[in-house]
Amino acid sequence: MPAHHDQHPRNGRAGAALAATPEPGTGAGPGAGTLDLSITIGGDAGQGVESSGAGFTRALARSGLHVFSITDYRSRIRGGHNFYQIRVADRPLYSHADPVHVLIGLTEETIKIHLDNLAPRAAVIYDQEFRHVDAEALRRHHVRPVPLPLAQVAKKHGSKVMMNTAALGAAAGLMNYNVEYLESVIKENFASKGDRVVEANLKVVREGWKLARDAAGDFPYTLPDPGGRPRRMVLHGNHAFALGAVAAGCRFIAAYPMTPGTSLFEWMVAHSQELGIVAKHAEDEIAAICMAIGAGHAGARAMISTSGGGFSLMVEALGMAGMVEVPVVLVVSQRGGPSTGLPTRTEQGDLLFAIHASQGEFPRIVLAPGTVDQCFEAAVRAFNLAEHYQTPVIVLLDQFLSTHLRAVEPDTFRWEDVRHDRATTLTHPQLDRLDGPYLRYRDTDDGISPRAIPGHPRAVYAISTDEHDEEGHISEEIRNRRQQMEKRMRKLDTAQAEMRGPAWYGPEDADLTLICWGSTYGPCREAVDLFNRDKGEGGRINLLHFSDLWPFPVEQTLPELRKIRRAVAVEQNYTSQFARLLRMMTGFEVHATVNKFDGRPMSPQEILTHVEGEVPVRA
């Protein structure tokens, strides 16, 4: 084991420093030499920043390019600066990146805010009517001002509302990107609004494209049209999880809207009629979890979707599910806390809460997928684990994973990989043969009691949140309490054996290992690549990522920890919750921690800023 080191040499204090945007990089980002560009669209809430950004992301992916987009907005509907940052490359992306090469400023404020995050020779597209843009200041930053009559073009073909469409066309024109991909997205996005709206937007996007193309000159950051490449899905973690959930046979979701969990629920609601799903918007989160537990008891694969605040309300019912041994899946998409906190921003602050929430002790399973791709499988697995072990499964996502868009290979979510495990749920033929009394909580070697779905005449039983006997009747007898407590907790031992140990990324023989969990996988992975490429003469770093958090896979983890020379825990929280968990379960002490708790996702560059000093230099 590594020697003890100050637990928080950089903790907190260093994290605060992470809030600052790093110095502008030199060159075209981490992938200089290959295509790797970032585009930011900024404006006021209500200007269509997010829809424009998502549309542009999709248009970029349609040519076969890889994309990775993050959204940054505030908890309000009108006013206030929002932005959308799109990264585009010709290889799979796992994170957003700084600096930015094209900035679309729908407001003048946007330009001021993002000026320090622009790459040399970057361009700023803005409306030529803006009166306070200091073009000279832009040039001093080696940034090119591109004022265009965006509002005028929009008004000419319809209304000023379409200014964002003109700006997207201009960005594509400036980067010499085939405008047809944007046109195809516009046709789909506006189809429901009628042909006139579609036509007007097409005219606006084409004119914006042409104006910028004519003004582009020798602008260096261009986007080739690779052509002929496979199209990829573009989606975020919430939607990937929803796809996995319905593939797993989830037929019941109850929720109360709470950012960033809402989009998952909304997708299920939108498809509820088509797929025959019960999707209930409940009166509060307590009702939502209780409805899901009721449905789970009745035999449905049931889930809820929420964030930390809603999960807090669900905690008593979580214990109920554990006590009565009803399967239920809880998706908790974390955001900045405590309390209302940072409603639209990201954090990994609920890990220890999720593992310990609710009074008493009962088995639960906690998973934290690392990427959009992994969310699909995590969903299938969560429902199978919940049903097999008859206990709640909590899946920790966060705002970053729930909202960032990523290009995903179409065969990543395959039906043939979807398994439906009902091995511990009794079938009708099995119940038909049941002659003796049905024991809902039969004491078994693995702690799992075969479960009868209520409704069969041979398995009429009542369950209780009071301690109960094998039949389900209330009992406080000592022998019974011990038996049932041990039976329930034995499930945790059984489950622990099938939990997955951590996954490595990067070179085996590394001088320093980043340790992370959940959604920080992507930025950490890119940080590893970036560091090892640029610092080839020095030491090397790799990454150990945990996605199965409870029951903690101790045996699976210990051999991996022995391979570590120097460990830095990278977490999106203040108190290094995973590092604490790791120490509690394995005795392993990380050497340093990197903490970010400003609500903004980590970029690989930020991580490296704080890790570089920890890497020993190779002789």
Next chain:
Amino acid sequence: MPDHSDFRGAVKRPASPHGGGWGREQRVDPDLPGGRPGGTMAPAEGPETGDGRSGGHGAAPPPGAGHTAAAGGEDLRGAPATGSVAGGVDSRVARPGGATGRAPRDGTERRTAALRGGEAGGTGTGLGGARPAAGGGEAGRRAAIADRAERLTVKAYASDHRPTWCPGCGDFGILNALKKALVDLEIWPHEVMIVSGIGCGSKLPDYINANGFMTIHGRPLAVATGIKLANPKLHVVVVHGDGDGYGIGGNHWLHTMRRNIDLTDIIENNQIYALTKGQYSPTSERGFRTTTSPAGAPEDPVLPTRIAFATGATFIARAFAGQPNQMADIFAAAIRHKGYALVDVLQPCVTFNKVNTYDWYAERAYSVEEEGHDPTDPVAAWEKCNQWGDRIPIGILWRNDQALPFEERIPGLTERPPVVERPLDELGEDGLERLKAAFF
């Protein structure tokens, strides 16, 4: 054999100065549980008679309700092709003919095998699903019920667990009346799910042989909603107290009422918190002295029927635990009602509430039916729902049979089998690819 008189020998009959109770002209069927001429006490002292239907007590279930019960029974029992809850779910696990199929994990086979052994005295004939003869003790009795070899009587609902309620508690009458209502409606124990919260009366599912779920304090309506939506074939009856329903669960109560989901909500209203030994409840009268209101309760009480009417409940009734026969009729009508049905039950707590006693209620309670109340007249209903004090109306105060239950307001919910009956792999490869297509 279990003792079917859940409270034999445990009852002391409180003296009533009025003797005849409040319902002088009430129908009395001496064969019915608890049915004694003029009795104001809930609990019966003799064993429940199995076939107490001779009086033709209560209206026959309407065609719709009867059909639902019968159809539900058949489907729940289910041949694998149509009604199997789990059998049709995963062909890799459950195969026709009962083979367990490939077991992905060790232990599955062992557990399954254990189930086959008739370990508790059942005289069943093994794997073929043939009907075991009744008479092998508790298991034999249950098997007979399971196979419906016997006619449905309250015996089917008898539990071998004795209630832990105080002698004389109004909950005994509620338990008996519920059993009788279910039998009257020809609902078998596996076709009902009784959901409760926390409190003395919420232990009821432990004392009845039926599907039950004793949840947490204040939440049974939400749990019941999930059960009903997942499997509308189950008759879902919620039984909980005034603290549970009108206090901590108040928000769920309001929204369940306006939602009009097909649930029966029996609230055992004893105007006190009894399981925690006597604190004032949402329905305690102002000035009511308890350990948490030593100077008298400072708040005005909730009048549940008033709130229910104002919130849009489509069936509102009040029963009195001292009148089990009428209470059974009210329960039956509430269960038959397609939509949310509230039955506020005046339930004397003989231990902690020395004010609202059997006599206190008996002096004030009157039957609205006997007064010729028309429960479908909203103006008259509003008046009855607002009445409390010297005269307390008992019976069905309001019913609106025209309102659609929640389940029928959701497109697609009632057109397919319950979600619990559909196979997990229903989506299929084509379905998944179709959903994925929207993301390209």
